[in-house]
Each structure stands twice: as structure tokens, then as C-alpha cells.
Amino acid sequence: MSEAAIAPSATLGSARTGASPSRAAIGDSEFDRDTALTRREPGVYDIELSAGWTIISAVNGGYLLAVLGRALADALPHPDPFTISAHYLTASQPGPAVVRTETVRTGRTLSTGQASLFQLDEQGNEVERIRVLASYGDLGALPDDVRTAARPPQMPPPEQCFGPQDAPSPVPGSSAITDRLFLKLDPSTLGWALGKPSGKGEMRAWFGLADGRDADPLSLLLAVDALPPTAFEIGLSGWVPTVELTVHVRCRPAPGPLRVAITTRNLAGGFLEEDAEVWDSADRLVAQSRQLARVRLG
Amino acid sequence: MSEAAIAPSATLGSARTGASPSRAAIGDSEFDRDTALTRREPGVYDIELSAGWTIISAVNGGYLLAVLGRALADALPHPDPFTISAHYLTASQPGPAVVRTETVRTGRTLSTGQASLFQLDEQGNEVERIRVLASYGDLGALPDDVRTAARPPQMPPPEQCFGPQDAPSPVPGSSAITDRLFLKLDPSTLGWALGKPSGKGEMRAWFGLADGRDADPLSLLLAVDALPPTAFEIGLSGWVPTVELTVHVRCRPAPGPLRVAITTRNLAGGFLEEDAEVWDSADRLVAQSRQLARVRLG
Numbered sequence: 001m002s003e004a005a006i007a008p009s010a011t012l013g014s015a016r017t018g019a020s021p022s023r024a025a026i027g028d029s030e031f032d033r034d035t036a037l038t039r040r041e042p043g044v045y046d047i048e049l050s051a052g053w054t055i056i057s058a059v060n061g062g063y064l065l066a067v068l069g070r071a072l073a074d075a076l077p078h079p080d081p082f083t084i085s086a087h088y089l090t091a092s093q094p095g096p097a098v099v100r101t102e103t104v105r106t107g108r109t110l111s112t113g114q115a116s117l118f119q120l121d122e123q124g125n126e127v128e129r130i131r132v133l134a135s136y137g138d139l140g141a142l143p144d145d146v147r148t149a150a151r152p153p154q155m156p157p158p159e160q161c162f163g164p165q166d167a168p169s170p171v172p173g174s175s176a177i178t179d180r181l182f183l184k185l186d187p188s189t190l191g192w193a194l195g196k197p198s199g200k201g202e203m204r205a206w207f208g209l210a211d212g213r214d215a216d217p218l219s220l221l222l223a224v225d226a227l228p229p230t231a232f233e234i235g236l237s238g239w240v241p242t243v244e245l246t247v248h249v250r251c252r253p254a255p256g257p258l259r260v261a262i263t264t265r266n267l268a269g270g271f272l273e274e275d276a277e278v279w280d281s282a283d284r285l286v287a288q289s290r291q292l293a294r295v296r297l298g
Numbered sequence: 299m300s301e302a303a304i305a306p307s308a309t310l311g312s313a314r315t316g317a318s319p320s321r322a323a324i325g326d327s328e329f330d331r332d333t334a335l336t337r338r339e340p341g342v343y344d345i346e347l348s349a350g351w352t353i354i355s356a357v358n359g360g361y362l363l364a365v366l367g368r369a370l371a372d373a374l375p376h377p378d379p380f381t382i383s384a385h386y387l388t389a390s391q392p393g394p395a396v397v398r399t400e401t402v403r404t405g406r407t408l409s410t411g412q413a414s415l416f417q418l419d420e421q422g423n424e425v426e427r428i429r430v431l432a433s434y435g436d437l438g439a440l441p442d443d444v445r446t447a448a449r450p451p452q453m454p455p456p457e458q459c460f461g462p463q464d465a466p467s468p469v470p471g472s473s474a475i476t477d478r479l480f481l482k483l484d485p486s487t488l489g490w491a492l493g494k495p496s497g498k499g500e501m502r503a504w505f506g507l508a509d510g511r512d513a514d515p516l517s518l519l520l521a522v523d524a525l526p527p528t529a530f531e532i533g534l535s536g537w538v539p540t541v542e543l544t545v546h547v548r549c550r551p552a553p554g555p556l557r558v559a560i561t562t563r564n565l566a567g568g569f570l571e572e573d574a575e576v577w578d579s580a581d582r583l584v585a586q587s588r589q590l591a592r593v594r595l596g
Contacts, residue, residue: 082569083542083590085383087410087433089403104429105387110541112385112429131402131410133431135385135541135590142567145595147532149499150563201447234445243408243433244381246544248590250566265448266583268548269440271380273586285564288571290588292381292546297443
């Protein structure tokens with residue numbers, strides 16, 4: 001089978017939305033280019049992991065999940081991740097990577113697949129970076145019945161929130177991802193940036209992509225892991241590496257900015273959980289996630 | 299390699315706790331016997347799935363997760379599930395099953411593994427029932443630093459709560475699991491049993507094992523999926539099959555009954571999430587889980 005590029009075609013994406021040249025379209029944007037894979041053969045995909053989605057020199061876990069999510073969307077007969085779990089094994093680096101997928105089961109409304117991302121070590125051996133198990137469906141085929149009891153987070157409007165560009169001092173280390181995102185944090189979760197963490201494990205922000213691309217189910221996988229760690233507001237510093245991340249994608253997001261609200265309620269034993277909710281401009285709870293992460297105490 | 303039975307030995311379990319003959323010990327209980335596997339060779343385990351853990355004729359998903367969890371505890375160098383995700387593919391039946399495990403990565407403090415449960419169909423082909431991805435560690439090695447902000451659920455004491463045995467009418471279909479459990483539901487989440495569901499997606503109960511065995515990390519995998527569906531309190535009836543279930547086990551539970559509190563906040567599009575918290579007698583938040591389940595609307 002000839003190689004196939006796996007990303008919505010640029011032309012198709014632009015034509016569909018009629019986006020102005022200054023605003024990227026789904027299918028023709030930084031996010032799409034940097035998550036695009038080439039199918040080498042069924043179940044095997046090549047990609048160059050971008051250096052543009054790093055935070056403090058680590059490749060962002062949500063970006064990596066979106067890469068794996070795109071591979072599975074190609075491999076499985078259903079287009080959208082409904083529930084996807086990733087275990088992060090070793091640290092990914094910008095550069096060449098291979099994604100290998102396996103179809104576990106295909107059904108009428110749901111299919112399940114598995115995917116792993118590998119990179120070569122200095123001896124040329126494949127080292128597994130991340131393994132994912134996911135069930136996919138068609139979000140467009142779901143009935144309209146919506147009885148969500150949860151309510152969107154209360155947040156000031158974006159113009160009263162603050163992004164990395166507003167920060168008094170730059171984020172240490174590489175902050176390339178902040179150039180890719182439209183991120184405006186709720187000032188009530190920004191005490192840490194001013195040396196006065198609130199002590200409450202919360203982080204809230206308006207979220208979008210810097211080039212204006214609207215959200216879609218795959219970019220939601222990025223959105224749930226793209227805010228500063230709640231640990232910062234608890235008063236902990238340093239890296240908070242993700243051990244495992246599970247995302248439920250419940251709805252195709254409407255165009256426009258998202259609101260992401262993250263909560264930590266169980267910091268204990270050197271680990272914490274981060275629960276993220278993603279709300280779209282139509283006040284739909286489009287994604288929910290939980291990750292288990294390690295913290296450095298003291 | 300000779301066959302090996304995988305369950306804590308009966309003698310060791312009883313001796314360690316000094317349990318009275320009328321109260322089962324960890325290692326010598328219904329739960330241990332019904333989740334015991336025989337290792338046929340490295341990575342391959344046989345088990346007879348018990349009919350004793352069914353609810354309305356379906357083998358309980360938490361019991362199945364505990365079976366897979368026990369296999370991985372044997373296969374991996376670390377004893378306790380820290381984070382475990384299961385995708386339920388096809389319905390399991392009581393009877394023979396095979397669990398196949400794979401070690402994905404072993405580290406100093408965490409190891410990751412994968413496990414699948416298979417049963418034979420009528421033609422004698424292996425059909426995959428469940429696939430699991432999990433990271434294991436040693437809960438006993440975690441530091442004592444506990445800053446849990448969450449608080450235990452407010453519930454009446456067990457003697458003011460109600461179990462299946464108190465129900466005015468029996469649960470339809472096979473309810474074998476209710477004979478295995480000590481389950482006392484919070485009356486404020488029991489409106490459904492009296493024809494008056496509250497409309498709120500909540501379910502709370504005191505939980506234990508009927509034979510008195512204390513909880514351990516593996517039985518927590520059962521506890522998070524052993525209550526009636528929150529859908530009942532929302533006013534929906536019928537089966538609410540689990541698509542995916544992720545459990546974080548954060549602490550070895552203290553002896554004594556557990557409190558399980560489950561919440562649903564996003565019933566939409568024919569799916570809902572159930573978030574479970576499990577609290578032990580020392581007021582520790584010992585496990586958190588989220589499952590994605592399908593509902594029948596209307």
C-alpha cells in the first residue's frame with residue numbers, strides 16, 4: 001500500500017470552513033501539520049514529533065496523545081475518540097517516531113484499538129514512549145438528548161485573564177508550546193505566578209490555538225493537558241510528569257474558544273490526580289479527563 | 299514452568315490476620331477464591347469465572363477487573379495497581395477463561411503491563427472480552443505526605459442504610475453478587491427503589507464483602523463498580539453497560555467497611571460517566587475511578 005498522509009487535506013479544510021487566510025482551518029493549521037502522520041503500511045505510521053509543543057523541554061503529553069489519537073482515527077472504522085487512556089512510559093523527544101496500531105475489536109457503533117509510539121535510542125533500538133488503549137465512535141451520530149447536570153466554570157472574560165505573554169518573568173526552559181496556544185488564565189488561579197499560590201489545586205483558562213484553528217475532537221486531547229499544573233497553585237514547584245491520562249470526548253466542540261477547568265483533590269503519597277473539564281462556546285461539556293501524575297514533595 | 303496458583307495462600311492469610319473462623323481473611327475468602335488464577339506458563343493464566351458475581355445475569359465488571367488485576371500483580375514486579383484502565387469488548391460469561399499478560403515496561407518504582415481476558419466461543423475460537431492497560435507500584439512504599447482536599451461523603455451510619463436484602467421487591471434477574479457483598483445504600487440515593495428517583499445522578503453506600511474479608515487494593519477494583527447504577531436515580535431503567543473503566547488506587551485501605559460515593563454529571567448523547575470515590579475507615583480516599591457507560595434513553 002502506498003504511503004498515505006494522515007491529516008485532513010489543506011484544501012478540503014480551508015474550503016469547508018471558508019476561513020480567512022489569517023485564521024487557520026481544521027485540517028490546515030499548526031496543530032494539524034504537527035500531528036500529521038504518514039501511513040507506511042497498515043498499522044504503521046511515521047511522524048516527526050515537533051519541537052513546537054514542548055514545555056520546559058518536555059514534549060507535551062496532550063500533543064502526544066493527539067498524535068496517537070490521529071493514528072487510531074485512521075486505523076479504526078470510527079472517526080472520533082470516545083474514551084482514550086494513555087500510559088506514559090519514557091520521555092518523548094522531538095524528532096522521528098513510529099506509531100504502531102492494532103485493531104482490537106470493531107463493532108457497529110464502537111471500535112477499540114491500541115496504539116504505541118516508539119522512538120529509536122542511540123543504538124537504533126525502538127523504545128516505547130507511550131501506549132494507548134481507546135474506543136472510538138461517531139460523535140456526529142449521537143442522539144441530541146443532553147441532560148448534563150454539571151455547569152460551566154465561572155471565569156472572568158478572556159480580556160480579564162492573563163496569558164504567558166503577560167507574565168512578569170518568562171516560563172523557565174523552553175516554552176515553545178505557549179507560542180502555539182491561545183491561553184488566558186483565570187487570575188484566581190494565577191497566584192503562583194506572583195509568588196502567592198492559593199493553596200487550592202485549581203487551574204482555569206480560556207483555551208484555543210494561536211493560529212485560530214477551531215477545536216475538534218483530536219485537539220481536545222491536547223486541551224486537557226495544556227494548562228500549568230495545579231501543583232503550582234498548591235505551592236509545589238518542579239515537574240509534574242503524567243503517569244496516565246484518560247480522556248472522554250463527549251461532543252464535537254462548537255467553534256470558538258474553550259474553557260478548561262482543572263481540579264486536584266487528592267494530593268497524597270507523592271501522586272496527585274488532575275481532573276479536567278472542557279467546555280465549548282455552546283456551554284457543552286465536550287471532554288472530561290483524569291490524569292495521575294507524580295509530584296516532588298517538599 | 300509448573301502450574302502455580304495465584305492467590306495469597308489460605309494459611310498465610312489466616313495466620314497473618316488472626317481472623318476468627320467466622321470472618322474471612324485476605325487470601326482466604328470468596329473474593330480470593332473467585333479471582334484466583336492458575337499460571338499455565340509465564341504470561342498465561344487460567345481461571346473459572348464465577349457465577350457468584352453476576353448482576354442481572356451479567357458478570358460484574360469490577361469483579362472482572364479484579365481478576366485481570368490479580369494476573370498483572372503476578373506478572374509485574376510491583377504488587378499494587380496504581381492506575382488501571384479496562385475496555386470492555388464483549389460480555390463475559392461464567393465459566394473457563396484465559397488471561398494473557400504482557401509486560402510493557404519495568405521501572406524502579408512503577409511497571410506497566412497489559413492484560414486481556416479471553417473465552418472460547420461455540421466454535422472454540424478465543425474471543426477477547428476485556429483488554430486492560432495498567433501501571434503498578436508499591437503502595438506500601440509511598441511517603442506519608444497526605445494533603446487530600448476532598449472530604450468523605452456525608453452518609454448515615456450503616457444501620458440507617460439499606461441493603462438488597464431489605465428491598466421490598468427482589469432485584470430482577472440473577473442477583474448473585476448481592477449475596478457476596480455487604481452493601482448498605484444511603485436512603486437519599488434509594489428513591490429509585492421506591493419508584494421515586496431523585497433525578498440526581500448519585501449513589502452512595504457502605505461497602506464490604508459478605509464474608510467479612512477486609513478490603514485490599516484488588517478488592518477496591520470491585521468496589522468501584524459494585525453499586526446500583528446512578529442512572530436509576532436519574533430515572534432511567536435497564537442495563538447500563540460499561541464501555542471503559544479507569545481506577546486509581548492511591549492507598550492500601552484500612553480494615554473495616556468502605557464508603558463508596560458515585561456521581562454522574564454528564565448524561566448526554568446516550569452515554570454517561572460515573573465517578574466513584576472509595577473512602578476507608580481511616581477517612582483516606584483510597585481509590586478514585588471514572589467509567590464511561592452507555593444508557594438506553596426514553
